[in-house]
Amino acid sequence: MNSGIDLEMSFTQGVQNLGLSHELAHLLWIPLPMLLVLVSAVIGVLVTVWLERKISAAAQQRIGPEYAGALGILQPMADGLKLLVKEDIIPAKADSILFTVGPILVLVPVILSWLIVPFGQNLLISNVGIGIFLWIALSSIQPIGLLMSGYSSNNKYSLLGGLRAAAQSISYEIPLALAVLAIVMMSNSLSTVDIVEQQNTAGFLSWNIWRQPVGFIIFWICALAECERLPFDLPEAEEELVAGYQTEYAGMKFALFYLAGYINLVLSALLVSVLYLGGWGFPISIDWFSSLIGVSIDNPLVQIIAASLGIVMTILKAYLLVFLAILLRWTTPRVRIDQLLDLGWKFLLPISLVNLLVTASLKLAFPMTFGG
Amino acid sequence: MLGFLEKVADYTKEAVSAAKYLVDGLGVTFDHMRRRPVTVQYPYEKLIPSERYRGRIHYEFDKCIACEVCVRVCPINLPVVDWVMNKETKKKELRNYSIDFGACIFCGNCVEYCPTNCLSMTEEYELAAFDRHSLNYDNVALGRLPTSVTSDPSIRPLRELAYLPEGIMDPHELPANKKRAGKLPSQIIEELKKANSQEEANDSNDNVPNKLNSTN
Numbered sequence: 116m117n118s119g120i121d122l123e124m125s126f127t128q129g130v131q132n133l134g135l136s137h138e139l140a141h142l143l144w145i146p147l148p149m150l151l152v153l154v155s156a157v158i159g160v161l162v163t164v165w166l167e168r169k170i171s172a173a174a175q176q177r178i179g180p181e182y183a184g185a186l187g188i189l190q191p192m193a194d195g196l197k198l199l200v201k202e203d204i205i206p207a208k209a210d211s212i213l214f215t216v217g218p219i220l221v222l223v224p225v226i227l228s229w230l231i232v233p234f235g236q237n238l239l240i241s242n243v244g245i246g247i248f249l250w251i252a253l254s255s256i257q258p259i260g261l262l263m264s265g266y267s268s269n270n271k272y273s274l275l276g277g278l279r280a281a282a283q284s285i286s287y288e289i290p291l292a293l294a295v296l297a298i299v300m301m302s303n304s305l306s307t308v309d310i311v312e313q314q315n316t317a318g319f320l321s322w323n324i325w326r327q328p329v330g331f332i333i334f335w336i337c338a339l340a341e342c343e344r345l346p347f348d349l350p351e352a353e354e355e356l357v358a359g360y361q362t363e364y365a366g367m368k369f370a371l372f373y374l375a376g377y378i379n380l381v382l383s384a385l386l387v388s389v390l391y392l393g394g395w396g397f398p399i400s401i402d403w404f405s406s407l408i409g410v411s412i413d414n415p416l417v418q419i420i421a422a423s424l425g426i427v428m429t430i431l432k433a434y435l436l437v438f439l440a441i442l443l444r445w446t447t448p449r450v451r452i453d454q455l456l457d458l459g460w461k462f463l464l465p466i467s468l469v470n471l472l473v474t475a476s477l478k479l480a481f482p483m484t485f486g487g
Numbered sequence: 488m489l490g491f492l493e494k495v496a497d498y499t500k501e502a503v504s505a506a507k508y509l510v511d512g513l514g515v516t517f518d519h520m521r522r523r524p525v526t527v528q529y530p531y532e533k534l535i536p537s538e539r540y541r542g543r544i545h546y547e548f549d550k551c552i553a554c555e556v557c558v559r560v561c562p563i564n565l566p567v568v569d570w571v572m573n574k575e576t577k578k579k580e581l582r583n584y585s586i587d588f589g590a591c592i593f594c595g596n597c598v599e600y601c602p603t604n605c606l607s608m609t610e611e612y613e614l615a616a617f618d619r620h621s622l623n624y625d626n627v628a629l630g631r632l633p634t635s636v637t638s639d640p641s642i643r644p645l646r647e648l649a650y651l652p653e654g655i656m657d658p659h660e661l662p663a664n665k666k667r668a669g670k671l672p673s674q675i676i677e678e679l680k681k682a683n684s685q686e687e688a689n690d691s692n693d694n695v696p697n698k699l700n701s702t703n
Contacts, residue, residue: 173520178528446512462502 121237123148148240152229159430160377164191166434167441174445198373201366209363210267217264218364218371224253224260225379231307232385235395235425239308246307247299250386251292254341257375258284261350264372265360276359279452280350283340286456287347290463291337294330297467297474298323298390301486311394313486319398324391326485329470331391333463335436338383340459342376345444349452380440381433388432395425523657532643533636534658535650536610541593543611544586546629550605553579557597557606565590566597586629588614589622609633 123144130140165180165188172179180187205211231246233239243249258281265277299305301323302313314322324331340347351359361372388394397404401421410417450458478485527534536542553570569583598606611633616622636644645658646667653668655661670678 170520172524174516176519176522176525178524178526442513442516446516447509 123237152232152240153226156226156229156378156381157374159381160374161191161195162434163377163381163437164194166437167444170438170441171445174442195370198366198370203366203368204363206269206363208269210269213263213267214363215368217260217267217360218368218375220260220263221257222371222375222378224256225375225382228253228382229378232382233307233311233389233394234429235422236308236312238395238422238426242306242308245305247295247310247386247390248305251288251295255284255288257341257379261360264364268360268363270363272356272358273360273362276350276352276356276362279356280343280360282452283343283347283350283455283459286459287337287340287463290333290459290467291341293464293467293471294327294334294337295390297327297330297471300471300474300478301326303486307389307394311389311396314393315396315400318396318400318403319393322391322393322396327391327470327474329466330474331387333467333470334390335387336458336463338387339440339443340455342380342383342440344380344440346447346450347455348449349455352449380437384433384436384440385429387436388429392432393428394432395429397421397424397428523659525657527645531641532645534647535636535644536612537647537649540608540610540612541595542609543588543614543624543633544591544593544598544629545607545609545632546584546586546626547605548581548584548626548630550603551581551584552603553581554602556600556602560596560600562592562594562596563590584626584629585623587623589619610635 126144126147127137127140130143131137135143168190169179169187171177180190183189183193205214228250230240231243231250233242261280261284262277265273265275265280268274298310302310304310304313310323339345343350349359350356351361356362361369364372401417401424405411405414405417474485551568553568555568557566558564558568565586567583567585567587568581569585570579570581572578573580593608595608598608609632614622636642646661647658648656650667651658651661652665655665
């Protein structure tokens with residue numbers, strides 16, 4: 116396996132050639148990928164919102180947004196702009212500090228989790244050794260923010276929504292972590308880069324989805340529940356709870372919730388593609404393909420094509436999953452709170468435990484295919 | 488032990504059938520994506536109201552005899568008929584007539600009972616106003632005829648579902664000059680008349696056996 120393009124190395128070397136020290140060069144480098152990922156996350160959200168509105172419209176035989184930009188592509192921008200200039204209201208009897216901290220505490224861990232999403236060999240902010248574990252840890256901060264905003268709103272709908280969000284997040288975190296654990300066991304690493312690399316030995320045949328079909332389904336269901344997407348959108352069930360924990364929010368604070376929800380959806384889709392669908396890997400192995408047409412894999416042109424193909428593949432896989440999530444939204448009815456907890460504790464948890472056990476025994480029995 | 492295994496098997500079967508239903512549902516949703524939108528792009532496209540549409544009421548001042556039947560049959564006695572008795576001619580003299588469309592329910596009772604047919608229902612339904620008092624139409628406003636959807640060049644008129652030819656579900660892809668499915672009311676009346684007269688003729692012929700009839 117070659118090391119691929121290393122932008123950081125070339126950047127720091129370029130800056131060092133200008134006469135700056137290594138530490139300073141590193142310091143200059145750090146904000147660049149962060150900014151890039153932040154911008155791409157926000158653009159990803161705008162695209163997702165547009166897709167959601169357009170696909171929802173198509174599923175209901177409507178047209179959807181049409182006049183803001185070509186095919187209404189600027190509609191989410193217009194929505195965001197509207198929320199930006201709206202009055203920021205804090206209810207008189209609400210706890211203003213908790214009320215303000217709540218949405219921030221929901222958004223920040225979601226954005227932080229983008230730290231570990233790889234778009235290529237070296238195309239991620241930081242290849243943290245505990246990568247996927249970091250994501251699980253960060254995502255359990257979110258329910259605290261939800262509960263905080265639900266409690267501080269001083270509104271019974273908000274409180275109920277916050278409680279539901281907390282209950283839901285906590286109960287679905289466990290099967291989610293167990294599904295990830297099975298993957299980690301197979302790839303012997305918590306790092307997302309290693310997980311993807313280990314999947315890309317033989318094109319799409321070596322993707323984890325073939326070795327972990329049950330884990331894939333568990334992870335997807337749990338990810339939907341974590342994002343509060345429709346079969347599991349109880350915390351903001353508009354027919355029962357007005358808007359759940361976001362009932363009292365307006366303007367930018369509401370926008371933070373909105374943004375967090377969609378960033379989380381894109382993030383979950385990206386992580387499913389990383390964990391189960393071979394991340395940046397092309398369905399056909401690039402190594403094999405380049406040897407077929409007789410070009411060295413170390414050829415710069417091949418490297419650039421492979422890197423951009425990797426980014427496109429990651430995003431394509433993620434957006435296919437987003438599409439599936441939107442389709443599921445208009446197909447499945449909302450579950451009741453008892454059904455939700457039943458599904459989490461009585462179905463997903465035992466199944467994911469069995470899945471973990473089976474993976475472990477398969478790893479012992481066939482160390483070749485299940486990563487000994 | 489066996490009972491437990493049976494339970495597990497049942498549970499699995501249930502889970503599999505649930506998944507199957509879910510996939511079926513996804514198929515339905517997915518299939519809807521390729522269908523054409525059924526919505527009417529309102530300010531640019533409008534449906535042609537049906538011929539018995541009960542829209543804003545039209546009123547002809549000159550025909551009115553100020554009998555106040557419309558007021559009596561109205562569920563809330565809405566029309567205001569402002570008349571005075573002319574003592575010399577001993578006739579009612581109508582001064583003003585108004586209906587408040589903020590309160591009218593468009594039941595059409597007044598139109599039904601008007602003895603001189605001075606009231607009629609139009610196809611106008613866009614009655615939005617900034618002030619509810621401007622919905623109180625006087626006899627001048629009531630006498631205005633609405634512009635037809637079909638005569639407005641800036642609007643694309645669309646036929647309602649019942650007015651589409653057989654086999655066509657979408658008014659957008661309507662071939663020009665295609666008649667609607669079924670017969671027009673006038674045609675049905677004509678046919679009924681014909682059938683009735685024939686029946687009567689048959690009835691009268693039944694009493695006296697007739698050579699002409701038998702040859703038919």
